[in-house]
Amino acid sequence: MKFFAGVDGGGTTTRCVIFDQEGNISGYGKAGPANYHAAGSAVTGDSLLTALQNACATLPPGYEIEGLFLALAGVVSDKDKRIILELSQFLLQKFTINPGNIQVNHDCQAALTGATGGTSGIIVISGTGSSCYGENGQGESWMAGGWGYILDDLGSSYYLGQQALVSCVQCYDGRGPFTILLREILHKLGLQRVEELMHWLYFPTLDRAAVAGLAPLVIQAAEADDSIAQNIVKKGARELAVMVKAVAEKLNMRAAEIKISTAGGLVNEAAYYRRAFQATLGEMLPEALLINPFLPPVIGAALLGYRQAKGIISPEILAKLNCQQKLLD
Incomplete structure (x- = not known):
């Protein structure tokens, strides 16, 4: 069975959401910080691993993560993206992930995608950073x-x-x-x-x-x-x-x-x-x-993983995820 995952990593907390092809949230995990500039590569790698492990714990045997988006604070340059992609390669040994559909960018993109459902707009983030x-x-x-x-x-x-x-x-x-x-x-x-x-x-x-x-x-x-x-x-x-x-x-x-x-x-x-x-x-x-956010940043990250694999975010997927977001509270 195919799933789509997103990781939202900040200066304090890392979250991971996984949903299936119909938009049913199937896994959720949390871990520590994932801003590698501040926390370091080792801590960031541990946080990615722990968040994914916790989220994958409820998936059925034989699962495959068809699309994974890593939205991390501190990712600004192409060099940052390469470092995180290299760092994430060990995840392929731990989880069944399509290696061609792993994408990395800053956490703002995921936050905006979640807030607007993938349409135009502006997101301002004010947490630790x-x-x-x-x-x-x-x-x-x-x-x-x-x-x-x-x-x-x-x-x-x-x-x-x-x-x-x-x-x-x-x-x-x-x-x-x-x-x-x-x-x-x-x-x-x-x-x-x-x-x-x-x-x-x-x-x-x-x-x-x-x-x-x-x-x-x-x-x-x-x-x-x-x-x-x-x-x-x-x-x-x-x-x-x-x-x-x-x-x-x-x-x-x-x-x-x-x-x-x-x-x-x-x-x-x-x-x-x-x-x-x-x-x-x-x-x-x-x-x-x-405006109030339509969906939280971590679901926005998972939507970007879905879009990476499928090319389009359907209104049906958005509606179903919106009904389930309280499961993450």
């Missing part, structure tokens, strides 16, 4: 952001956490105004003194996920009317809107094409942050329409 990707009616695409935490990741959970830490040390030094973030962050980290922050941050290595984990404290402080936290949220939301505007302009998108959807834990789950993004987007791109 951030990026934005769009496709117009002529089949052209453009990506903004996604350059990693040193050069970019503006508007992400990491960005909010990093900006909060900057505000904390400036507050302590007397270089910046008071913020309740100083007290709240020290309490969350179990630290007694501000001087301990450097050791927590840099040793043994910088932990992006741990910094991103401070983002909820920024949202809570902003909701409690802390002006510093509110300014961090405002700046982060603006950076996301700037990415959207840049993609829309690069693709010369008509007003009817500027359908914006979102993915990632920060912009989708933090209502305060989402409202800030929506307000800023309305000011910068008033013709844009913010």
Whole structure:
């Protein structure tokens, strides 16, 4: 029996979905991070293996994965794609996969395909990292952001956490105004003194996920009317809107094409942050329409695996997958 699989790998979590030729979800698996720039090739390979193993555990004997799409954060260049393709070759020894139908690209493409069902639009991702990707009616695409935490990741959970830490040390030094973030962050980290922050941050290595984990404290402080936290949220939301505007302009998108959807834990789950993004987007791109995603990114990845093998995504497949997406909750 033939199946189609998609892997959505981010800076924190990797997910895999498998569905059959009729669009029935047959397997689902989760694992750790799969951004090989940040996590390394070994961890990324382990995450791909674990997610696929978990998803394939419920497949019947004699299965074949006819199409597999690996949508991974940090995949930007052709070199990145080659590295991931080479890394994924060991999967052929573990699973029955058609080697001619394995495709690799960044996670934004899968997120957009899921959000719009394969039509034109723009997806903005804000989780551990951030990026934005769009496709117009002529089949052209453009990506903004996604350059990693040193050069970019503006508007992400990491960005909010990093900006909060900057505000904390400036507050302590007397270089910046008071913020309740100083007290709240020290309490969350179990630290007694501000001087301990450097050791927590840099040793043994910088932990992006741990910094991103401070983002909820920024949202809570902003909701409690802390002006510093509110300014961090405002700046982060603006950076996301700037990415959207840049993609829309690069693709010369008509007003009817500027359908914006979102993915990632920060912009989708933090209502305060989402409202800030929506307000800023309305000011910068008033013709844009913010829509709810039709399907989650991991199903978008599986749809791209299906399209790789079949060449077209049928409305029947989309409808059936839409009815089943709650199975992944």
